[in-house]
Amino acid sequence: MAAIARKPILTLARVSSLLLGQALLRASIPFRIFEKDASIQFRAQGYRLRLSSAGLDAIESVLGPDGFQKFWDVCGKTGGVGFSAIDAITGEPLEDALPSYASTEKKADGAPEAAAAKIRETLVSRGGLVVGISRGDMRRIFLEGCESSVEWGRQVTGYELTETGVVAIFADGSKSIEGELLVGGEGLYSSVAEQLSGGALKVYDTGARGIHGQAPTTAFKGLGEGVWRVADSTRPNGNVFIITNIRPGDKDDESLEFGWTMGAQPGVIQPPNDDYTITGAPAAKIAKSLTENWHPRLKPLFEQMVESEAAFWKITCSTPAGVPEWKNQPRVTVIGDAAHSMTPAGGIGANTAVRDSALLGKLLAETGGYSDGVTAAYEKVMRVYASEAVGISYGLATSQFGITIDENTPTIRRSYRV
Structure with missing residues (x-):
């Protein structure tokens, strides 16, 4: 009897989403990545990201020995x-x-x-070295092998749940194919994060x-x-x-x-x-x-x-007290800046994002794709390490940038359309 083809995991691209794509690729789980940029060359400017031991461990767990060696060789030390x-x-x-x-x-x-x-x-981090890589190089390496699964120029403004899955809604009003799971990884202005959390996920x-x-x-x-x-x-x-x-x-x-x-x-x-x-x-x-x-x-x-x-x-920066609770939606979750925006102080943001990718990718690989409870399990663990990271990043930023977040601090506008 032929195996029933599974619907793909839908994810919205940034660096963390591309690494999640690598995890799904290695686990032979079908996926689609929606990227609002026109191509990989579109976002040329960007500072160098510093990688912690935890960040490197997460990347290595996804890429495997050979893939990580290629990544490591590109890093500056x-x-x-x-x-x-x-x-x-x-x-x-x-x-x-x-x-x-x-x-x-x-x-x-x-x-x-x-x-x-x-x-x-x-x-x-590793070996007592300061390890860094440009955002462009990281995106390029994480994209390798996933090219055929990426749809460029696709800005997602919301999602709809179906009886058997979820579809993404694009800025032009069209909809994606049905997926088993939607992962909002589209950064600070994540419409998915706004819709999923009912506004609980704030970025100041x-x-x-x-x-x-x-x-x-x-x-x-x-x-x-x-x-x-x-x-x-x-x-x-x-x-x-x-x-x-x-x-x-x-x-x-x-x-x-x-x-x-x-x-x-x-x-x-x-x-x-x-x-x-x-x-x-x-x-x-x-x-x-x-x-x-x-x-x-x-x-x-x-x-x-x-x-x-x-x-x-x-x-x-996200709420300094940490990643808030929201009602879990089994078919939708968020990773990276969509879940926990951080100041550049401490260089923690990118490292936390790749930990999200590795964790969610591992949970999906263990079940061969979507299953009930996978997003709840991911969010429970993510909230612990991400809340700690946001707190450290904000604390360092109060010293470095002289910032203060209180009830009068404006939030950036996140919107969604259904």
């Missing part, structure tokens, strides 16, 4: 020198290199302890903005190998800093570029019309104006920057 901080104006070292925040532990009765423990940003706009930039390796000669944090506390309207990772194997290759990421307190970086999606010259111009008084050893990073690669980014 920095070691030995570690994290260094310098004053942007004087060029002199700063004593407290690693950002931290005070975390007050609670007693069993809920009352806070008298002493506050300092939580510091963790840089190193902290008001802080950043700029990503790139420059030839020759521009970084004044720093040398290491992970560098450059801080400028002289501006009257708020602090500015950049973080950059200078890898030893690449620093003498003039054909390569290194990236840097600029952050600032709310109101310091102001994109035209607050349109953080603008790229190129407007972002480069603001970065240069903010650093015009910086030390000569740092000026080449901006004077030589590749203006076309400059991009603004918005600093957002």
Whole structure:
């Protein structure tokens, strides 16, 4: 008797969804990925992602030994020198290199302890190395083998449940094929997250903005190998800093570029019309104006920057208390930024997203596809580690970016259509 063909798992693309696709591919589970971008080349700009041990373990569990080795070979590794901080104006070292925040532990009765423990940003992962990869390279590797399952230019605005599955609704009003399960992994503005949680999943706009930039390796000669944090506390309207990772194997290759990421307190970086999606010259111009008084050893990073690669980014965060509860829907769930948006502080967001992919992929592989209870099991475990990660990311951001989320903090607009 011929086996009954299963309906596919439907997932909405970002990095975490592509890794989930790899897990489903290895388990021979049919799937479709809906990506609103026109192609893999569409989103060229993007900063380098730092990978923790937990993030690397998750990726390896999905890709397997051979696939992970290919991924590992593309990653940049920095070691030995570690994290260094310098004053942007004087060029002199700063004593407290690693950002931290005070975390007050609670007693069993809920009352806070008298002493506050300092939580510091963790840089190193496997082998004592700082491991990073560009977002573009990560997407490219995770896409390999899944190309035939991707539908480009497909923006999902909601979903409908059927008697035997679920369908995605696209922006043009059309609908997808029926799937067994829909996984919303489409990022901050996830319509699926809004519909699934009834608005419980909130993303706050902290008001802080950043700029990503790139420059030839020759521009970084004044720093040398290491992970560098450059801080400028002289501006009257708020602090500015950049973080950059200078890898030893690449620093003498003039054909390569290194990236840097600029952050600032709310109101310091102001994109035209607050349109953080603008790229190129407007972002480069603001970065240069903010650093015009910086030390000569740092000026080449901006004077030589590749203006076309400059991009603004918005600093957002989910509810700092953690991932909220919502009524479980067996046929729909969310992963990555759709479930838990984080600030860039700590470099935790991408690592948590790939943990989602590995966990959900493992649960689906164990049952050969959708089964009752799989989304509930995933969400129960995800809420624990993701809530911890959001709390750390927010805590570090209060120190690095000077942000505060309270009842007056605006949320970004998530919408859905059914």
